[in-house]
Amino acid sequence: MALKTETMVLNMGPQHPSTHGVLRLELELEGELIKKVIPHIGYLHRCFEKHAEAMQYNQVIPYTDRMDYLASMYNNFGYVIAVEKLMGIEVPERVQYIRLIMGELQRIASHLVALGTYGLDIGAFTPFLYLFRDREKILSLFEMTCGARLLYNYMWVGGLSHDIHPDFQRLTKEFINYFKPTIVELDSLLSYNKIFIERTANIGILPVDTAINYGVTGPMLRGSGIKFDLRRNDPYSIYNRFDFDIPVGKGLVGTVGDCWDRYYVRVREMEESLKILEQAIDNIPEGDVQSAIPKRIKPPKGTVYSRVETPRGELGYFIISDGSTNPFRVKVRAPSFVNLEVLGELCKGHLVADVIAILGSVDIVLGEVDR
Amino acid sequence: MKNTEEIFELLKKEFGDAVLQIDKETPTEPIIFVDPLKINVVGEFLRVSEELKFDSLMCLSGVDDANGTKVKDEAGLDTIQGGTLSVYYHLYSTTLNHKINLKVSAQREDPKVESVENIWKCADWHEREAFDMYGIIFLNHPDLRRILMPYDWEAGYPLRKDYKNPEFYQGMKVPY
Numbered sequence: 001m002a003l004k005t006e007t008m009v010l011n012m013g014p015q016h017p018s019t020h021g022v023l024r025l026e027l028e029l030e031g032e033l034i035k036k037v038i039p040h041i042g043y044l045h046r047c048f049e050k051h052a053e054a055m056q057y058n059q060v061i062p063y064t065d066r067m068d069y070l071a072s073m074y075n076n077f078g079y080v081i082a083v084e085k086l087m088g089i090e091v092p093e094r095v096q097y098i099r100l101i102m103g104e105l106q107r108i109a110s111h112l113v114a115l116g117t118y119g120l121d122i123g124a125f126t127p128f129l130y131l132f133r134d135r136e137k138i139l140s141l142f143e144m145t146c147g148a149r150l151l152y153n154y155m156w157v158g159g160l161s162h163d164i165h166p167d168f169q170r171l172t173k174e175f176i177n178y179f180k181p182t183i184v185e186l187d188s189l190l191s192y193n194k195i196f197i198e199r200t201a202n203i204g205i206l207p208v209d210t211a212i213n214y215g216v217t218g219p220m221l222r223g224s225g226i227k228f229d230l231r232r233n234d235p236y237s238i239y240n241r242f243d244f245d246i247p248v249g250k251g252l253v254g255t256v257g258d259c260w261d262r263y264y265v266r267v268r269e270m271e272e273s274l275k276i277l278e279q280a281i282d283n284i285p286e287g288d289v290q291s292a293i294p295k296r297i298k299p300p301k302g303t304v305y306s307r308v309e310t311p312r313g314e315l316g317y318f319i320i321s322d323g324s325t326n327p328f329r330v331k332v333r334a335p336s337f338v339n340l341e342v343l344g345e346l347c348k349g350h351l352v353a354d355v356i357a358i359l360g361s362v363d364i365v366l367g368e369v370d371r
Numbered sequence: 372m373k374n375t376e377e378i379f380e381l382l383k384k385e386f387g388d389a390v391l392q393i394d395k396e397t398p399t400e401p402i403i404f405v406d407p408l409k410i411n412v413v414g415e416f417l418r419v420s421e422e423l424k425f426d427s428l429m430c431l432s433g434v435d436d437a438n439g440t441k442v443k444d445e446a447g448l449d450t451i452q453g454g455t456l457s458v459y460y461h462l463y464s465t466t467l468n469h470k471i472n473l474k475v476s477a478q479r480e481d482p483k484v485e486s487v488e489n490i491w492k493c494a495d496w497h498e499r500e501a502f503d504m505y506g507i508i509f510l511n512h513p514d515l516r517r518i519l520m521p522y523d524w525e526a527g528y529p530l531r532k533d534y535k536n537p538e539f540y541q542g543m544k545v546p547y
Contacts, residue, residue: 041518041519042517042518042519042520042521045519045520047529047530049504049530050529050530210492212426212427212465213426213491213492213493214492214493215427215428215429215491215492215493226465228465233468234468302400303400303402303459303472304400305400305429305430305461305472307429314429316429316430316461318430318432318459318461320434329432329434329435331430331432331434331459333429333430333432337496338493338496341492341493341495341496342492370519371519
């Protein structure tokens, strides 16, 4: 006679250290094996899109800061590009360079948090402190530029809120030189740590077809072995002028597309960002960063969908203009929102402890998921 | 790589009346209008067709067109009657590197659109969000329930242009 068993439903979150915010996962378990994962989101919903309709175009920018609060610069970047496309504004060269430099610094800062907290989830406390120490240096560069450390409101439609500090270039170069060896240090500290590999290799494998069908983008898609990066495949700003590689998952310690690959793509991406920074930092042209800012932002009637590659993937802004000073509709296609959807597929058949490893490798920011 | 007009011709030949028209008002982003009850067949064709291969749904957004007539209710607030609610689809082909935009419009009083969840899995949460925010019903969606708002939110659909804040939510005063 077969033993009668029942599945158990277990709630993980909303208050759980490994959910990186307020996310509730409903786990359906058979013993310790996962049968189904249902994410419940919305605990951080602030109705960004409704707010945006009541604001003028430039007043929306501070709200975009508060979506992905670990990569605020990049959220600004995506929004201003969308509005500039709608209005047909040509941005001065100096602004383009500074935006790109800020964007890449932000990418490194965001990946540092992602990698640090991922180690923390798995049980490695030391790398977290090392990486946050380095992130502080980037935040200080931002603070020097615009006075804020986390929520910048730095990029404006047509320009920037402040020009860079006279010392900015020197200090950024110092940071690049300082930061290069610490990536090597991270490899020996965490990436090739045996316990870390045991926890992440061959866990949560994401096949290519599933990834594309679920709309997964960013380091998660590249972890599955696809060379797809919007900076290269659908270039915006001035990214096509720079020489950099697109790291992809190769399955060095496990299978292509596992948690370790997703982790390691982020490590390699920091190196590529440093490459871009090195090429850009000495070539910032002279000019006025506020010369192209329009007196009154009143785009013509029409729609625009514009996307940029944030540290987490494809951030799309869909803006409908009805010809007035307020946007008629702003829809945000947030990368974390879409990437989180595939979680149920990744967790099937794994253990409860693996859910934490998988969720960490997705690298979500709940501010962006819930908007 | 094909542009929107070529794709429109192709769709028109394949589906006839289900593909309504092409809007070239904004030159950078032409939009193809599709019948809301045929969007799933059109979507399936767009994904599997050898010449098109739209394997990725970038974005799906609900929109309140607010093109009905404005009527004042008892409290003196505007309510919109008639008109349409729309859904925009932004598609991209990762292999052929081309994009198109589709739009479907449904009656505001009875907004029913076929789901594309079984074509692009990515549409699942996007459609739930459009339902949550606009009340658009996606037919044949496997799990259509609120996603961002609380599951017991009874005051309607927040992103509609004539949405009114409720006075109370679960006995708590709004705005508190």
